Amino acid sequence: xxxxxxxxxxxxxxxxxxxxxxxxxxxxxxxxxxxxxxxxxxxxxxxxxxxxxxxxxxxxxxxxxxxxxxxxxxxxxxxxxxxxxxxxxxxxxxxxxxxxxxxxxxxxxxxxxxxxxxxxxxxxxxxxxxxxxxxxxx
Numbered sequence: 001x002x003x004x005x006x007x008x009x010x011x012x013x014x015x016x017x018x019x020x021x022x023x024x025x026x027x028x029x030x031x032x033x034x035x036x037x038x039x040x041x042x043x044x045x046x047x048x049x050x051x052x053x054x055x056x057x058x059x060x061x062x063x064x065x066x067x068x069x070x071x072x073x074x075x076x077x078x079x080x081x082x083x084x085x086x087x088x089x090x091x092x093x094x095x096x097x098x099x100x101x102x103x104x105x106x107x108x109x110x111x112x113x114x115x116x117x118x119x120x121x122x123x124x125x126x127x128x129x130x131x132x133x134x135x136x137x138x
Contacts, residue, residue, distance in 0.1 A: 006035065006043035016052055023052070029065050031055055031072065062094065063087060103131040 009020045023042075026032040032051060034042040051072070058068045067087065074080045104125060113119040125131050 005045060006038070007045075009034075009042045009044070012044045012048060012052065015049060016056060018052075026052075026055065026065070029069060031065060031069050061087070061091060100131050 009023055013020045013023050023032060027034070032048065032055075035045045035048065036043045054072070055065075055068055058071070059065075063071070067083075071080060071083050071087075074083060104122070107119075107122055107125060108116045111119050111122060113122075116122050
């Protein structure tokens with residue numbers, strides 16, 4: 001590998017709008033290891049950039065750094081799929097909860113009641129758990 005193919009910690013972090021200390025923290029957590037040290041300075045490759053993007057996407061999906069490390073370090077595909085399946089199930093639950101919250105908020109935004117908690121439509125949605133928008137009845 002040519003030294004021109006290597007990048008410093010600031011350059012790698014900058015590609016993703018991160019501060020270098022974030023990459024140092026990920027190193028301490030076992031998520032990232034520099035390809036080499038040149039004159040005591042960390043050097044990274046394009047493969048590291050892919051790993052950083054993977055970490056960022058996993059964080060955006062709600063994974064903790066420990067969960068991300070586990071998924072990145074697991075040795076077998078079947079075990080990795082099982083870990084991801086469990087996380088996927090959690091994401092599905094969160095999506096359902098977010099959708100329900102969004103439906104209630106959308107109703108309140110359109111509701112003309114002075115006190116939306118007294119709105120029969122809102123109360124029906126909350127009490128029945130039926131969050132299909134039926135319109136505000138006031």
